[in-house]
Amino acid sequence: MIRVRDARKSFGKNEVLRGVSLDVKKGEVVVILGPSGSGKTTLLRCINFLENADDGELTIGDLSVRFKHATKREILSVRRRTAMVFQNYNLFNNKNALENVMEGLVTARGIPVSEARETAKRELDKVGLSDKYEAWPSQLSGGQQQRVAIARAVSLNPEVILFDEPTSALDPELVGEVLAVMRDVAREGITMVVVTHEMSFASDIADHVVFMDGGVIVEEGTPREIFTRPKEQRTRQFLDRILLKYDYAI
Amino acid sequence: MGKLFDIALVFEYMPAIFSRVSVTLLIVSVSVVGGTLLGFLLAAVRLYRMPLLNGAAVFYISFVRGTPVIIQMFIVYYALPILLSQVDININRWNKLYFVLISYALNNAAFMAEIIRSAIASVPVGQTEAAHSVGLSGFQALRRIVLPQAFCTAFPAFGTRVVGALQDTSLAFTLGILDMLGQAQAIGVRTYHVLEGYVAVALFFIAASLLLEKGFAWAGKKLLPNAG
Numbered sequence: 388m389i390r391v392r393d394a395r396k397s398f399g400k401n402e403v404l405r406g407v408s409l410d411v412k413k414g415e416v417v418v419i420l421g422p423s424g425s426g427k428t429t430l431l432r433c434i435n436f437l438e439n440a441d442d443g444e445l446t447i448g449d450l451s452v453r454f455k456h457a458t459k460r461e462i463l464s465v466r467r468r469t470a471m472v473f474q475n476y477n478l479f480n481n482k483n484a485l486e487n488v489m490e491g492l493v494t495a496r497g498i499p500v501s502e503a504r505e506t507a508k509r510e511l512d513k514v515g516l517s518d519k520y521e522a523w524p525s526q527l528s529g530g531q532q533q534r535v536a537i538a539r540a541v542s543l544n545p546e547v548i549l550f551d552e553p554t555s556a557l558d559p560e561l562v563g564e565v566l567a568v569m570r571d572v573a574r575e576g577i578t579m580v581v582v583t584h585e586m587s588f589a590s591d592i593a594d595h596v597v598f599m600d601g602g603v604i605v606e607e608g609t610p611r612e613i614f615t616r617p618k619e620q621r622t623r624q625f626l627d628r629i630l631l632k633y634d635y636a637i
Numbered sequence: 638m639g640k641l642f643d644i645a646l647v648f649e650y651m652p653a654i655f656s657r658v659s660v661t662l663l664i665v666s667v668s669v670v671g672g673t674l675l676g677f678l679l680a681a682v683r684l685y686r687m688p689l690l691n692g693a694a695v696f697y698i699s700f701v702r703g704t705p706v707i708i709q710m711f712i713v714y715y716a717l718p719i720l721l722s723q724v725d726i727n728i729n730r731w732n733k734l735y736f737v738l739i740s741y742a743l744n745n746a747a748f749m750a751e752i753i754r755s756a757i758a759s760v761p762v763g764q765t766e767a768a769h770s771v772g773l774s775g776f777q778a779l780r781r782i783v784l785p786q787a788f789c790t791a792f793p794a795f796g797t798r799v800v801g802a803l804q805d806t807s808l809a810f811t812l813g814i815l816d817m818l819g820q821a822q823a824i825g826v827r828t829y830h831v832l833e834g835y836v837a838v839a840l841f842f843i844a845a846s847l848l849l850e851k852g853f854a855w856a857g858k859k860l861l862p863n864a865g
């Protein structure tokens with residue numbers, strides 16, 4: 388279970404998060420929607436302390452921390468309960484696919500190498516990369532890199548995986564393979580918070596949809612509620628725009 | 638006096654001149670090893686923007702890179718004894734070679750610091766963030782992810798600097814160090830055949846530089862098969 392209470396974050400004078408509260412139940416898939424600059428990435432980055440929020444509280448499972456007063460130790464334990472999938476994959480360039488998945492298991496978790504290797508192989512198999520164990524990131528397509536990144540996140544068995552626009556950097560023909568892997572992950576019952584513009588993914592997979600704008604959550608609900616009868620004007624405008632742009636039918 | 642230039646003498650002088658190669662190699666080794674260690678410290682000061690020290694490091698690096706090494710050597714040779722005499726340390730009887738080693742190490746530190754700093758800075762911040770996201774501590778991220786990648790970036794520039802350091806050693810003779818160039822000069826004074834000795838030294842530098850360059854290129858391929 389993840390709970391964010393009243394998260395606030397400014398960059399200089401720019402108030403990016405103005406008190407965001409979010410509840411994610413175990414096994415739930417939450418999709419965050421919102422226009423560019425609304426603070427979606429910042430929210431995810433605050434949840435695993437890649438960004439230090441100015442105020443607010445975070446609970447992950449039995450661990451509660453105040454954003455402002457988190458110690459190094461607490462930050463590390465938050466990070467060991469979360470995993471992140473980045474827009475630009477961010478695979479370790481000095482490691483092959485297998486080593487990318489093993490790194491967190493061995494170095495952060497202290498799992499023996501042989502055991503970590505088996506886990507890593509299993510996770511790579513699950514994302515359809517059983518023939519790419521030894522491949523360097525530069526030898527993989529964007530879709531393959533992102534699938535390695537998802538395997539890397541899943542292998543850590545975190546309480547939540549944060550996805551920040553995992554398909555936005557991909558060529559259109561590679562989006563499908565990554566979304567398919569994400570559907571599998573969701574089906575396994577792994578808790579996910581996903582920032583995405585993929586509306587069909589959101590409406591199929593999400594248990595809960597959150598619409599952010601201007602650093603606050605404007606509206607949230609089930610996919611059905613948000614997509615078919617949004618209450619707020621801003622939500623409606625955003626959906627109209629995005630559905631037009633991406634030419635989706637839901 | 639005979640011919641102005643006698644090619645046979647080049648080879649005749651070679652054994653005497655090359656017998657001093659150890660001095661040259663000593664200067665190169667100390668300046669590269671010492672310079673790299675100091676360079677790491679300077680790079681850390683710059684990267685972590687340590688207050689006060691950062692400004693000093695910036696000044697030091699631009700001073701060293703902006704002035705000829707021979708001037709730095711003279712400064713160390715003449716100023717260091719005065720400076721240390723203030724704290725009652727007398728180094729006037731030191732072997733001149735020590736001054737040379739110190740100057741070259743200090744000189745290389747500035748170059749190495751920039752090579753190290755820019756290599757580390759060139760590793761995308763996303764690499765560190767990904768490392769943190771899988772639970773690595775700051776130190777683990779540096780050791781496991783950032784430094785190995787920075788090493789790949791720095792390696793060619795490092796090789797170039799080692800070759801540069803080798804050629805810089807040729808100024809040591811101005812303090813009266815009897816390295817290869819000093820020896821060539823001594824022979825020249827004795828025999829009035831100046832040119833032949835210098836040609837022998839030049840041949841050494843060409844060969845050694847080529848060897849180093851090829852060596853670094855080869856090692857680069859061996860060490861960094863997946864670079865890029």
Ligand SMILES: Nc1ncnc2c1ncn2[C@@H]1O[C@H](COP(=O)(O)OP(=O)(O)OP(=O)(O)O)[C@@H](O)[C@H]1O
Nearest residue numbers: 398401403421422423424425426427428429430552
């Ligand atoms: N490191 C930073 N320094 C300064 N400003 C930042 C930083 N990161 C984000 N911002 C600002 O914070 C605001 C929100 O950014 P954020 O990346 O969270 O938006 P987003 O909802 O993820 O947008 P997008 O859909 O474009 O990814 C933007 O105005 C951005 O310019």
Ligand SMILES: [Mg+2]
Nearest residue numbers: 427428429552
């Ligand atoms: Mg974003």
